[in-house]
Amino acid sequence: MISDRGAAPGHVMGDPGPTGRFGEFGGRFVPESLVAACDQLEHAFREAWAEPSFHHTFEALLASYGGRPTPVTECTRLSGELGIRLLLKREDLAHTGSHKLNNVVGQAMVAQRMGKRRLIAETGAGQHGVATATAAALFGMECVVYMGALDTERQALNVFRMELLGAEVREVHSGGRTLKDAVNEAMREWVATVEHTHYCLGSVMGPHPYPWMVRELQRIVGDEARAQCRIILDGADPDLVVACVGGGSNAAGTFAGFADATTSQLVGVEAEGGAALTMGVPGVLHGMRSALLQDEAGQIREAESISAGLDYPGIGPEHAHLAAIGRARYVTADDAEVLDAFQRLSRTEGIIPALESAHAIAWVLAHAGKEIPSGSTVLVTLSGRGDKDVSQVRDLLGSAAGTGQRV
C-alpha cells in the first residue's frame, strides 16, 4: 500500500507512486480534460528524473546560471542574543532572489521534453512569476503569469520585473483577488491550451504529479543544507529545521533533505491568517486532497496575510501527511511578529528577508530559550530576499521607520 510505504522508516518523503497519494492526501482531482496532460507530465518527469544526464544538465544550469549552491550562513549576532546557534540556508542569494528558480528550471526542461513551447504560471508575491518569466526567457519560451489584482497592487515592482523579462501578466479580479484566484484562472487557461502549454505550478500543490515533482526539484535545497550543516556542526545535524509554508515548496525541498536522513525536528511555519494545517480541515481544491480553510458547507475561505506568498487557504498534501504521521509539525506566526522579525534580521545580520521567510524567523525569535531550548542548533531556510517587500513594509511601519534623519 502506498500509505504504508509513505510512512515506512527511511521512506517518509519517497515516491508517492502512480496515485500520487501521501497517506490520505494528494491524488489527482482534475476535470477529465486535464487527466491526459497530468499523465503526460508524470510520465515525462518520471522518465527525466531517472536519467543521470537530466540531473547533470539541471544541476549544471542551477550552478552556472542560478548561483547554486547557496551558502549556509551562521547568524553570529542573533545567535548570541537568542542563546541558540542559528543557521540560515540562503535561498535569498539564488538568482531571481528565491528558491523558486530551482522548480521552474526543472519544469521548463520537462516542458521542452514534452514539446511544449509556452509556460503559464500563477503567482502570489510574484517570486514564482518572476522565476517562471526568467526560465521562459532563458529557454526562449512564451510566458503568461496570472496574478491576483490585490497582489499586483502590493507587488507592483515584481509585475514590472516579469514584463521586463518578456512575460505577460494577467490580473485576476475574481474571488479575493489573491493567490487562490490566480491558481483558478491559470487552471482554466490550462484546460483551454493544454496541447501546447505547460502549467508551471509554483508549489508542492495541485494534482499529481505536481506535489511530488516540485518537491523533488526543490530537494536540492535540503540536500545541500544537510551537507553544509554537517560541515559547520562538526558532523552533526541541526536540532531543528524550520521553514515557512504557504503551498510549502521551500519547506518541502528543505524537509526532503532531512526527513529520512536525520532525526532533526521539522517545523513548518504558516501565516496565522492562512494556516491551513493549523486551522483547516481536509477537503479537495486545485486538484489535491489536503487541509483547507473552508466553511461548514465546504466553500473555501479567503486567507489573509501581509505576505502575498503565504496568502493561500490550502497547503501541499505532503505537508498534511507529514503532520498526520508526526514527522513534521506546523505552527503559525502572526503579522506583527513577522514585521518584527523582518526588521530584527535586517539590523542584526544585515539580511533583509522576504516577508514569507520572515515567518520562519519570527517563530524562532518567539520560541528561542523556551520551546527551543538554549544551546539548540536551528537551521532556517531563508526562502527569499526582502527587496520586493521593502516598500510595503515601509508603508506598514509608517513614519516610525520610514523617514531618514536629516543631518
Add this chain to the structure above:
Amino acid sequence: MRVPQPVSGMLADHLRRRRDGGAKLLIPYVTAGMTDDWLVAAGAVAASGADALEVGLPFSDPMMDGPVIQAASLRALQRGTTPQGVLADLAAVDLGVPVVVMTYYNLVVRMGHRRMASLLAESGVAGAIVPDLPLEEVGPWAAAADEAGVATVMLVAPTTDAARVGRIAERSRGFVYGIGRMGVTGEQACVASSAARVAGAVRDRTDLPVCIGIGVSTPEQAHEVCRVADGVIVGSALVRRLLDGGGPDGAAEFTAALRRGIDTG
C-alpha cells in the same frame, strides 16, 4: 414534500426512452440560488422543452467554469445559498423532468459521501455530475451514489483516449457527458470540431445516451451538435440571460428556442 422516487436507473431509462422514440435530448443548466426566483425559472425552463435539468450547486472556486457561471455562483453564495438549502428547495417542488445536480467535489467531501448521496436521493435528484472527480478518484463517491440510487454522470473529454472512454462509459450512469471543447464553460461563436469526435467515441463504446456540453450556446449550435450526439447541455447562454434579468419568462423563451432549433434546425 415530494415522495422520494425509486431513481436507480431512472435517469438512463427516461433519457433512453426519449432518444429511442426519436427525440434529441435537451438538458439546460441553471445555477441554484443565483436569483430570488431561480426555482421558478428552473420550473419554466423544465416546462419549455427540457428532457432533464442540470442544477449547479454554487461553489467558491468553480475551476471548470467561465465568467458567466462564476458570476452566477458568486451571486448565489452572496445570497446565502447552501447545498442543504438548495436540496430542500428541490425536494419541495416537482419540476416535471429528472434533475441532475452539478457539484464540485469539495461540497461532497465536506458533507460526507453517504450523507450527500442520501440527501440527493431524498430530494428527488436523479443524478450527479462532479466535474473535478475523474475515474481514478470517483470510487468512494460512486459507491455511495449507487447505493442511494443516484446516477453518477461521468465526463469524457476530447483528450480522452479510446480505451479510457470505454472505462468511463462503463462507470457512468444516466448518460455520458461529452465535453465538446477543451476549455471551461462559456459561450462560443461556433461548435468545436472536437464535439463530433467526442460524441462518436462515446457512441462506439456504450448504449448510454451521450450529451455534449461546454461551449454550446445557440439553437443553431444545439442543432448542429445533435446531428452527432444524443443531446446537448446548455449552461452559460441560459445563465447569462438570467443574470441579465431575463427572469423565468426569458429563460423559458430561450429554452423553447433551443428546443425548436434542435427539432427543426
